[in-house]
Amino acid sequence: MSIQAGLGISTDKDSLKAVREAALQARQRLDGNASPNVAIVFSSIEFAHLTMLKTISSMFGHIDVLGCSTTAVLCNQGVFRHAVAVLLLNMSPDTYYTTGSITDIKYKTAIKAGEEFGEKLLAGLKSARRDLGIIFSDGLIDKSSNLIYGMQERLGTSFPVVGALAMDNLRYSKTFVYYNQSVESDAACGLILGGGVNFGLGIRHGWKPLGKPRYITRASGNIAYEIDDIPAATVYEDYLDCDIKELRLELRRIGTFYPIGIYLQGEEEYLLRNITDIGEDGSLILQGNIPENSQIRLMIGTKETCFTAAEQAVHEAKEALSVKTGACPRIKFALVFDSISRYMLLGRDAEKEVEAVKRAVGPGVPVIGLYTYGEQGPLKSIDYHGKVYLHNQTISVLLVGE
Amino acid sequence: MDNEILVNILWLAFAAMALTLLILYLKKNEKINSLQSAVINLKTTLEEMDEQAKLIVRTDIALNKTQEELDKKLTGLYALQRLSRAISTTLEEKHIFRKIELSHLEDLGFEKACAFLWNAESGEFVPYLYIGYMEDEIDYIIADLAEKRDFYLDLIGRQKTLSSISLQRELGSLEMSKAFHANSFVISPIMPKEGDKGFIFVGAGADMPLTEGDEEFIILLANQVSQALDNARLFEHTWMAQQNLERKVEERTQELSQALEEVKIISKRKTDFISAVSHELRTPLTSVKGYAAILIEEKLGALPPAVKERLEKINRHSDELVRMVNDLLDISRIEAGKTIMRLVPQDIQELSASVADLISIQCKEKEIELLTEIPEALPKVMADRSQIERVLINLLGNAVKFTPRQGKIIIRISEEHGRVKVDIQDSGIGMPPEALERIFDEFYRVDNEINQHVKGTGLGLSLVKHIVEAHQGRIWVTSTQGKGSTFSFTLPKIN
Numbered sequence: 030m031s032i033q034a035g036l037g038i039s040t041d042k043d044s045l046k047a048v049r050e051a052a053l054q055a056r057q058r059l060d061g062n063a064s065p066n067v068a069i070v071f072s073s074i075e076f077a078h079l080t081m082l083k084t085i086s087s088m089f090g091h092i093d094v095l096g097c098s099t100t101a102v103l104c105n106q107g108v109f110r111h112a113v114a115v116l117l118l119n120m121s122p123d124t125y126y127t128t129g130s131i132t133d134i135k136y137k138t139a140i141k142a143g144e145e146f147g148e149k150l151l152a153g154l155k156s157a158r159r160d161l162g163i164i165f166s167d168g169l170i171d172k173s174s175n176l177i178y179g180m181q182e183r184l185g186t187s188f189p190v191v192g193a194l195a196m197d198n199l200r201y202s203k204t205f206v207y208y209n210q211s212v213e214s215d216a217a218c219g220l221i222l223g224g225g226v227n228f229g230l231g232i233r234h235g236w237k238p239l240g241k242p243r244y245i246t247r248a249s250g251n252i253a254y255e256i257d258d259i260p261a262a263t264v265y266e267d268y269l270d271c272d273i274k275e276l277r278l279e280l281r282r283i284g285t286f287y288p289i290g291i292y293l294q295g296e297e298e299y300l301l302r303n304i305t306d307i308g309e310d311g312s313l314i315l316q317g318n319i320p321e322n323s324q325i326r327l328m329i330g331t332k333e334t335c336f337t338a339a340e341q342a343v344h345e346a347k348e349a350l351s352v353k354t355g356a357c358p359r360i361k362f363a364l365v366f367d368s369i370s371r372y373m374l375l376g377r378d379a380e381k382e383v384e385a386v387k388r389a390v391g392p393g394v395p396v397i398g399l400y401t402y403g404e405q406g407p408l409k410s411i412d413y414h415g416k417v418y419l420h421n422q423t424i425s426v427l428l429v430g431e
Numbered sequence: 432m433d434n435e436i437l438v439n440i441l442w443l444a445f446a447a448m449a450l451t452l453l454i455l456y457l458k459k460n461e462k463i464n465s466l467q468s469a470v471i472n473l474k475t476t477l478e479e480m481d482e483q484a485k486l487i488v489r490t491d492i493a494l495n496k497t498q499e500e501l502d503k504k505l506t507g508l509y510a511l512q513r514l515s516r517a518i519s520t521t522l523e524e525k526h527i528f529r530k531i532e533l534s535h536l537e538d539l540g541f542e543k544a545c546a547f548l549w550n551a552e553s554g555e556f557v558p559y560l561y562i563g564y565m566e567d568e569i570d571y572i573i574a575d576l577a578e579k580r581d582f583y584l585d586l587i588g589r590q591k592t593l594s595s596i597s598l599q600r601e602l603g604s605l606e607m608s609k610a611f612h613a614n615s616f617v618i619s620p621i622m623p624k625e626g627d628k629g630f631i632f633v634g635a636g637a638d639m640p641l642t643e644g645d646e647e648f649i650i651l652l653a654n655q656v657s658q659a660l661d662n663a664r665l666f667e668h669t670w671m672a673q674q675n676l677e678r679k680v681e682e683r684t685q686e687l688s689q690a691l692e693e694v695k696i697i698s699k700r701k702t703d704f705i706s707a708v709s710h711e712l713r714t715p716l717t718s719v720k721g722y723a724a725i726l727i728e729e730k731l732g733a734l735p736p737a738v739k740e741r742l743e744k745i746n747r748h749s750d751e752l753v754r755m756v757n758d759l760l761d762i763s764r765i766e767a768g769k770t771i772m773r774l775v776p777q778d779i780q781e782l783s784a785s786v787a788d789l790i791s792i793q794c795k796e797k798e799i800e801l802l803t804e805i806p807e808a809l810p811k812v813m814a815d816r817s818q819i820e821r822v823l824i825n826l827l828g829n830a831v832k833f834t835p836r837q838g839k840i841i842i843r844i845s846e847e848h849g850r851v852k853v854d855i856q857d858s859g860i861g862m863p864p865e866a867l868e869r870i871f872d873e874f875y876r877v878d879n880e881i882n883q884h885v886k887g888t889g890l891g892l893s894l895v896k897h898i899v900e901a902h903q904g905r906i907w908v909t910s911t912q913g914k915g916s917t918f919s920f921t922l923p924k925i926n
Contacts, residue, residue, distance in 0.1 A: 042532075111534060198542075200636065240484030241477045268488050279492075286495060287488060327484065329491060374495075376502040 127153025143179020235338025
């Protein structure tokens with residue numbers, strides 16, 4: 030079983046030239062004469078056209094294309110606001126893989142769409158042993174946690190899936206998912222790998238709890254109505270010394286820098302939930318689900334804790350990769366899903382995270398990634414049996430080795 | 432009895448037990464109280480910790496804002512620096528605006544921009560830049576600019592920068608936001624010193640609030656663009672001027688080449704004509720002179736004195752004519768390259784001394800002092816002896832002719848810039864400045880008293896010039912009227 034990978038990136042303003050340049054670079058870097066089976070494409074929003082995907086198809090013939098839009102692309106060369114990055118993969122015949130997509134999530138509801146998505150992916154894989162799922166979904170769908178729950182109904186709760194929520198240019202208006210020759214919103218696409226793929230995954234955020242523990246006393250889905258029996262937003266008003274009106278004005282900053290952390294037994298880090306809106310009744314609308322009676326803390330992050338978390342995430346991924354053989358095998362490529370909150374917090378230092386990943390994986394290993402509105406990945410502790418959750422503020426590093 | 436003792440013992444045991452229980456109860460109670468107190472303390476600490484957390488969060492948010500602002504400023508400055516470098520090396524108007532890219536705008540905290548220059552001739556604002564706008568949006572903006580043209584011209588005229596901050600309380604802000612599809616904006620005039628002026632507009636959405644610093648950055652950008660436009664226009668102007676000049680020089684060169692060719696043709700015709708005419712003249716002149724000589728010698732019989740006198744005049748004039756014809760023939764030969772200069776090493780010192788001897792008789796007649804200033808060691812020159820003798824005789828003859836009695840003539844020879852220079856200086860009547868330019872022309876004679884009385888052909892100096900130039904030398908004259916003249920010529924020396 031082996032996977033060859035080649036990476037290309039372009040910042041050319043002409044979208045056609047850019048995708049051509051990136052794809053050609055990727056092709057040249059693919060070992061030997063291997064022809065690519067799968068292309069993973071991340072691009073800034075201005076490249077999100079059908080022509081981009083058609084160009085790739087026309088260049089490589091039959092190829093499965095997956096990816097999504099983002100605000101900035103990460104790769105070995107750094108962080109690029111206006112770019113298109115293409116990772117070409119060549120799977121050996123003993124590597125099983127299947128791809129699939131789902132559209133009209135809103136209409137179908139996230140949970141039903143997730144189930145359908147899971148079924149489609151399973152159908153493609155037939156009886157082969159499945160190892161890992163990689164998914165990309167619209168970053169602005171409501172109750173995005175439910176998409177995962179739906180998938181778990183079909184793929185099993187402990188099946189490892191790593192995913193990214195697509196982004197736009199921070200306008201929160203429309204994000205796009207790329208699948209073969211379609212560019213869709215309100216959609217998701219994914220890839221399942223099987224046949225003994227050796228991979229390691231590390232997910233960390235680095236945000237630390239602050240203040241006293243509190244409890245979600247009334248919640249439903251992704252809405253926290255009350256914390257310690259008072260309207261949930263009151264806690265933030267109290268912490269930040271501002272009224273609800275000011276809170277709404279600063280919501281993006283507050284929701285990103287000071288999210289809610291859900292305490293999970295046995296987990297090293299809290300599960301974070303960004304605040305996306307404040308209800309008229311003082312409830313907090315969160316990006317992911319929050320269970321009633323959860324113990325929560327207000328969370329705070331700094332640049333230093335962010336860098337440490339990035340190092341820890343890639344270290345964890347390397348350790349996981351080494352479990353099979355006892356030593357770290359040759360890494361074929363690294364896929365990084367980095368929360369946009371980290372980009373906002375790190376500002377001009379954002380590239381240092383990429384540097385940390387590059388340092389850990391070593392020279393010559395293709396590193397490709399994107400900034401996301403949310404990340405999906407499994408929890409680590411035995412209590413949760415590797416169940417996949419929606420995360421916020423994390424950096425997820427997936428390493429695929431020999 | 433035994434029962435009584437037993438009862439007493441039981442009582443005692445009961446009492447002891449009760450006492451123990453009491454003690455235990457009291458101790459337990461004490462512990463509960465202590466734990467309750469610890470819980471209260473813990474709660475207080477937790478509350479205090481929570482209060483500290485609030486302080487931390489509030490400080491952190493303030494710090495984050497400051498950090499963000501600083502980051503934005505730094506990024507903006509870097510963007511301006513990059514832009515400045517790109518713009519300042521651009522020398523074409525349209526290209527200046529093309530250097531402004533979306534990434535620059537984003538680094539400056541904006542997401543769209545457009546720039547227009549007012550074209551006075553067509554009476555409209557011409558778009559030079561638009562980023563983040565669709566073409567139909569630009570059409571809409573152009574229409575709006577045409578409608579409110581006076582407002583924007585006034586803005587340019589007053590060189591005023593406006594922004595959504597400075598216009599916050601005015602209606603204009605809302606109108607401008609609507610016209611340019613941007614909630615936050617800065618509009619700053621582009622004011623080159625010459626040529627079309629205009630403005631640059633940069634805008635952002637509602638979630639990208641402006642700060643005072645943003646306005647300053649855009650003013651800097653507009654100034655940078657203005658400066659670059661000035662440079663580009665100046666360059667274009669200079670370039671065009673240079674092109675014109677080059678074209679004119681080429682045209683003139685062509686004209687001059689044509690004229691030179693014509694002059695050469697005419698000059699050749701003249702030389703050919705003179706040569707032909709001179710040859711034709713010489714034969715009858717020889718006959719005239721021959722017959723005159725026979726008559727004067729009275730070989731054909733005695734002549735009356737009046738006839739003899741007339742014949743002598745004929746003879747003299749014939750001699751002059753022969754000289755003139757010979758000179759003309761020499762000139763035309765040299766011009767046509769027909770005269771071969773027999774260039775051999777010559778001792779200029781000895782050559783000039785022998786000519787000086789020849790001329791000394793005439794000097795004595797007029798009591799003219801003839802001096803020589805010739806250094807002992809002089810290199811030899813490449814010259815045709817007979818031709819250079821003609822030059823010296825001609826120049827010295829002229830010097831004697833135009834120097835009054837008791838005057839002075841100096842023959843000076845020196846070595847200069849790798850050549851031998853000969854000066855014939857006299858204390859004669861000199862020449863007016865206008866004569867200096869023409870003195871070597873054929874048939875030119877200076878209009879002075881001496882020339883009016885003494886006859887001459889006006890060909891001597893022309894011949895001299897031709898001879899010197901045929902030796903690769905140069906001849907010139909300096910003169911002060913009333914004080915004298917110096918004729919100088921050079922000859923190549925032998926190393």
